[in-house]
């Protein structure tokens with residue numbers, strides 16, 4: 218029998234799934250299973266996918282529309298909903314409608330963020346009551362980047378990105394360029410030339426300006442478009458790679474200087490003018506939904 222949906226008004230809401238930037242990324246080693254040990258700084262930006270969840274009367278998880286090249290069963294929102302059902306024995310279903318704004322394979326973590334938003338929203342809408350820590354553990358089974366989106370705060374990350382400590386960093390105006398290529402994360406991590414033995418640093422070192430991304434050399438060697446984007450960005454400010462790319466970004470001291478760079482760049486490049494945020498908009502939405510219910 219269909220379980221009763223709690224808080225029916227909350228089902229009409231649309232939930233944000235923000236992008237992230239890796240403000241630095243060091244590879245300090247490798248686990249026995251081949252996964253790489255990282256030190257990274259995650260911050261969110263105010264560029265989001267948006268997800269609506271529709272109540273259904275049967276035990277079925279389905280998508281309103283599949284994404285290009287991703288089968289319904291492989292979509293990270295569908296997988297997240299199914300993992301949640303398996304974990305809790307919840308017997309109902311859901312229809313998932315994703316408004317996709319974040320480029321796929323761009324290093325902005327869109328798929329992971331969609332998964333995290335699904336975990337957090339359905340935990341609430343289905344009335345499951347799982348803790349954030351438990352949702353983060355479930356998220357990790359879907360991808361290394363999912364826990365930080367469930368965590369919802371800018372973070373210093375270690376391990377494969379699942380050991381998270383909140384960090385406050387300036388919420389800068391930022392220009393993100395999306396080069397015309399998709400970078401496969403697994404391909405970069407399996408490149409024999411990847412630096413895998415960086416020394417660990419401290420948060421203070423990052424704050425003092427250590428922004429290195431160890432994936433950079435391998436990515437620019439393989440993807441000319443990323444190299445070109447970094448060159449053009451560096452005419453305005455320090456150009457940096459997020460994750461394994463393909464997106465690159467630069468932070469600015471003021472809205473005005475970011476806007477001016479954006480205007481020059483937008484004539485030739487696909488780019489976004491965004492702002493860094495230390496709290497994920499997902500939790501502002503959760504609080505708002507809790508208030509209306």
Ligand SMILES: C[C@@](CO)(OP(=O)(O)O)[C@H](O)COP(=O)(O)OP(=O)(O)OC[C@H]1O[C@@H](n2ccc(N)nc2=O)[C@H](O)[C@@H]1O
Pocket residue numbers: 239242251252253254255257323324325326329359360361362363376377378402403404406459460461462
């Ligand atoms: C590098 C980072 C930094 O934030 O971001 P992206 O560039 O992908 O956004 C992430 O750690 C990516 O996380 P995510 O995109 O969830 O990766 P996963 O699906 O878990 O892994 C894809 C593949 O990359 C390799 N991989 C991933 C993460 C890691 N720490 N070590 C690895 O070796 C593994 O071969 C894995 O099969």
Ligand SMILES: Nc1ncnc2c1ncn2[C@@H]1O[C@H](COP(=O)(O)OP(=O)(O)O)[C@@H](O)[C@H]1O
Pocket residue numbers: 284286287291292293294319320321322323324325326327328329330331332400402460462463
């Ligand atoms: N809802 C989803 N949104 C984006 N990608 C998804 C989704 N579900 C599965 N994927 C798969 O995950 C891959 C990585 O996507 P994404 O998280 O956007 O990139 P990245 O990890 O580089 O930031 C995609 O190329 C796609 O095959």
